[in-house]
Amino acid sequence: MNNTETAPEYVFESSWEVCNKVGGIYTVLSTKAHTLQQMLSDRIIFIGPDIWDKTQPLDFVDDTSLFTDWKQHAESADGLHVKIGRWNVPGMPPVILVDFKPFFPEKDALYYMMWDQFHVDSIHAYGDYDESCIFAYAVGKVIESFYHYYKLEDKPVVAHFDEWMLGMGALYVKKQLPKVATIFTTHATSIGRSIAGNNKALYAYMDGYNGDQMAYELNMEAKHSIEKQTAHQVDCFTTVSDITARECEQLLDKKPDVVTPNGFEPNFVPAAAEYAVKRAEARKALLNMAEKLLGYSIDPDALLISTSGRYEYRNKGIDVFIEAMNRVRTSGQLQREAIAFIMVPAWVREVRSDLKKAIEIDYPNEEPMQCPFITHWLNQMQDDRVMNYIGYAGFTNAKNEKLKIIFIPCYLDGKDGILNKPYYDILIGMDVTVYPSYYEPWGYTPLESIAFGIPTITTNLAGFGLWALKAGVSGKNIQEGVVVIDRTDFNYFDVATEITNHILALADIADEKQKNKIKENCFDLAQKAEWSRFITYYKEAFSVALMHASERNS
Structure with missing residues (x-):
């Protein structure tokens, strides 16, 4: 980090x-x-x-x-329709929601x-680009x-834009507000x-790929263009991990100025007394x-295993997860x-009314429901890759099977109609999670x-997995809290075998002291990734951006 670190007075993200x-x-x-x-105390917006x-x-x-006075001015003078309030998360920061639809005629x-x-x-834009x-x-x-409006011209101001979707915002600010970093x-x-x-x-x-050529081949020219040009034009270009930094350097022809790993806020985790209650409820x-x-x-002591994330069947390793569970x-x-x-989350058609009714009435079923693998009916269910692989692998979910598999294909936002609990209130009930990402x-x-x-x-193709290895875990023992499997382009079945072995090893642990030690190891490692520590990378990014903006304007 620079010895002459510069701090912003305002940050827009x-x-x-x-x-x-x-x-x-x-x-x-x-x-x-x-x-x-x-x-920043309300100066992060x-x-x-x-x-x-x-x-x-x-x-x-x-x-x-x-910002009441500005809101009136923005609507009357600048034609901006905004909602102003606070984001209901720890910290309660100011938030502005802008109605962008009136600007489509200016496209x-x-x-x-x-x-x-x-x-x-x-020229080749399609889908969500516009x-x-x-x-x-x-x-x-x-x-x-x-x-x-607030006359910030002489103050150090940073405008931070996330993902290609905000690229034109960054370029617009660079053109219209050259003093803003x-x-x-x-x-x-x-x-x-x-x-x-x-x-x-x-x-x-990787070393042989050309980003522009691949964008043409994969019909990604517009998104790639805005992402690449924004990366080259801004005062500070960042990404979230060393593995993605390599990707940026090769495919965008731009090495990130700072790597800013993603942290976590411990306020989201229940305190000790509440933790046990929440876990039991989940x-x-x-x-x-x-x-x-x-x-x-x-069995109330059944081993609960889960995977989650976006429905990217190969990228997120959902295919490997099902294969490993079958093994x-x-x-x-x-x-x-x-x-x-x-x-x-998948393309849900509706909540299963039979399952919903059974949970609400709370009567014991003596027969499995039709298709006892899924909690919500899907659109085009016959084409769903998860359901097809579950069927192909031969899962039965019969009572005599030691392992059952259940697909919960919806956003766990507390209103899914079946569990009706947000994701974190479900996650806390698990015994182990598996994310074999490619x-x-x-x-x-x-x-x-x-x-x-x-x-x-997890795997060494995940930024978090590489960070965990740097942070001191061997990656080989589930009792450390994190296993990091070596994954390549071609070792799918080896990954499935390793996951199988670690799950079987964990299932054999019955001693409560040993289980508590694993939990403590998880907490100890997570503390190293708290935002109170990782925010230092953002401070460096702010400083780099402000320095480059100052040089550019002088």
């Missing part, structure tokens, strides 16, 4: 996931907020999309005392400006209006994710649901009843797991 829980970036920002609030029409997100709290002029000024090629870029443009206009974070390169998602060997041939809910679905009682099931070595949960720039799910005292299995 924008993302599609501010008050909008879609993926891991929501967790990055919502957990980081508390530490940033301690640093998050900006997100107002996509809620006449309602508002559950984690947004109106605050009519915040062509915006894209021309981006080509003319920054060589951003939007919506994302118009939102980014609206964010830029919000920052511009706020900046001028800009930061752009790519949490995963669009082209790297696409290469991996198209079943191409990303790592074995296990009760999961076992009750499973008993109703399967049609028989389950555990057929190993003949599992002496303890076990249930494996796949908690991955493509994982960071890996919040395994970090969340150990933060809740649950041992986890």
Whole structure:
């Protein structure tokens, strides 16, 4: 870090996931907020999309005392329609939600400006490109209006933009507000994710890939263009792990200025007394649901295993998870009843009314329900890859099987209709989690797991896995709290075998002292990844951005 570190007085941070829980970036920002609030005290302002029409997100709290005079000015003078309040997460930071839809008529002029000024090629745009870029443009206009209204021209100000979706916001601010220091974070390169998602060997041939060529081949030219140009144009370019830094350098032709690993906020984890209660409630809910679905009682001490995250079947290692669970099931070595949960949102059609009714009435089932593998009916269920692999592998979920598998294909937001508990209130009931990722720039799910005292299995293709090895775990023993499996482009079955062996080893541990030691090891490692420690990387990024902005303006 620079000895002459410069600190900002104001930080604007924008993302599609501010008050909008879609993926891991929501967790990055919502957990980081508390530490940033301690640093900046209401001068950290998050900006997100107002996509809620006449309602508002559950984690947004109106605050009519915040920026009231500016709001009136922004609407009357600048044509900005915003909601202002606080993000209902630890720290309660100020948040601005902007309605970007009125700016769609300016799309062509915006894209021309981006080509003319920054060589951003939007010709081949499709899908969510337009919506994302118009939102980014609206964010830029919000920052511009706020900046001028409050006369921040002589103050050190940082504008931080997350992912390619906000790239045009960063470029707009650079053009319109040259004194503002800009930061752009790519949490995963669009082209790297696409290469991996198209079943191409990303790592074995990394040094041979050309990002522009692959963008053309995979029809990703527009997203790749905005991401690459933003990375080159901002005052500080960051990414979240060493493995993604390598990806950026190869595919975006830009080495990140700072690597900013993702931390976690301990305020999300229940204190000791409440922890035991929450864990018991989670296990009760999961076992009750499973008993109703399967049609028989389950050992209260059953080993509960889970995986979760976005439905990226190969990238997140969902395929390997099912393969490993099948190997555990057929190993003949599992002496303890076990249930494996796949908690991955899919294209849900509706809650299973039979399961919902059975849970509400709470009567014991004596027969398994139809398709006793899933809690919600899916659209095009016959084409679902998880359900097809469960069937192909031969799972029966019969009482005489030691391991059962259940797919919970919905967002666990407390309103799913079956468990009706948020994700963390379910996670705390697990005995072990498995995230055998092939493509994982960071890996919040395994970090969340150990933060809740649950041992986890991840890979060295996840940024978190590499960090855990640096932080001191051997990666070879589940009793340390984290296993880090060596995964390559080509060792799928070896990974499944390793997962199987670690699950069987954990299932054999009966001693409570040993279990508590594993939990403590998880907590100890998670403490090393708290935002109070990792915020130092962001301080460095702020300093680098402000320094480069100062040089650029002089």
